Amino acid sequence: MAKVIVVTSGKGGVGKTTTSASIAAGMALEGYKTVAIDFDVGLRNLDLVMGCERRVVYDLVSVVKGEASLRQALIRDKRVENLHILPASQTRDKEALDLEGVGRVVKELGTMGFDYVVCDSPAGIEKGAQLAMYYADEAIVVTNPEVSSVRDSDRILGLLDAKTQRAIEGREPIKTHLLVTRYSPARAASGEMLSVDDILELLGIELLGVIPESQAVLNASNQGAPVVLESETDAGGAYLDVVKRFVGEALPHRFLEPEKRGFFSRFFSPSPRSAFAG
């Protein structure tokens, strides 16, 4: 039985698609048969970020409508074994999706032997976002360190508690994880952005990881490669940690504290302690 993960946030532009791509690719790197589904019907970003936009023939809507089989619509990633993408349609009306149809797709993915189904939610709290979360077993709530993003995440957590199949059927509640993206420890320390502690204080859910603000994310996205594949970069390494934590490895959190100052910066601006030492 596949485990269904929704990547959601409420607010747009916080890094849901980047996260979906890297979580799915990271799971596949770890040896799990994984599919990423783009629920953002009408915009279609996941295939771009994952670099398979030229290979899209069928999509989620065509499968739900019965115009193509799931096997026809799934795109196999060329770099990572075990990684598959089910793209969104750019041309179809987003009303084309319905709960029953999505349910059939999720169920069939389970019978095809997938371990993880990663659902990339559209922004907002409307039908599209609710469809993406409905069948989820676990949710990764993506938040930027700013007040409006955190408020929207709080709102989404309320929906996850009320509007998912698990909630409606009274089963064990959906498991929620917090992922803070575009984090700059130095700016949090100076009060320019919310700190991870501030965010945890309001949302009160388990911290899955912190992704530092990084040029590597933009570079990877422009090249059509999930940043997790460049694990030597700060953001890529952080996503790999997140994936490993998700599947059960106990790794310490990183990127919470500002980087230690280097030799030269210390040399040119002595710390108060060294001033007193003389």
Next chain:
Amino acid sequence: MGPMQAYEPDPTSETPALQLGGMVSTFTVVKIERADPAAVGVALQEMLARTPDLFEDAPVALDLSGIDGPTDRSVGEGDGLRVAARPSGVSLGDLVRALRAGGLLPVAVCDPSNRRRAEARALGLASLRGGGRRAHRGSETGEPATEDLSPVSAAGKALTLRHPVRGGQVVYAEGTDAVVLGPVNPGGEVIADGHIHIYGPLRGRALAGAHGDLEARVFCQRLEAELVSIAGVYLQAEQLPAPYRGQPAQVFLDGETLVVGDL
């Protein structure tokens, strides 16, 4: 159950011709069960015969869901499930006349359909959103609440919530107290006819004594509220006394003044 006294801001020296203020009040809601103004008039006369001064010029809001079916709002925005309201043929004007003849003062219609809203406007009646809050089972946006949010307790037994009340969620403890074992986050709202106890920070809204109980209180472990209200008298965030912000506190009515005190 008349209108409650509102919190009055400090009067300023220059008094403009017009001032806007807030007031929370409760209405008697009259649910129309038959699309027949004559039958409504008769039923009203029977009620008045039993209790003659029950509704003397009482402002009432009309609930038409009994004759028109639920409007789409009661299903909730954004979930893609819309139930079109099919208003019955009876005119709102005829119903309003029957109620006025019985001594009631209709002032508003709860959750009207578009057609009913147009009729209400023509009659000078307000359209109230969220009229479903009386029979409340979830939030204002129509989300079905979680199992823990949904039960409306039997009278006397407090409504206990074991989850945070998050932004956009509204919980109503009808006829009883609300106990929240966790935070009430910004944009979240707890309404109770009795007391409200919050074992966590209150960052959203808490409205105790929603049906006019002047003895009701709000207790919380950390007062960071957007709004607290007892029986319609309310304080907004910036009106909370500074020494109590972020501190354990209780809020209660002393006469017509809302007081924040130590817990």
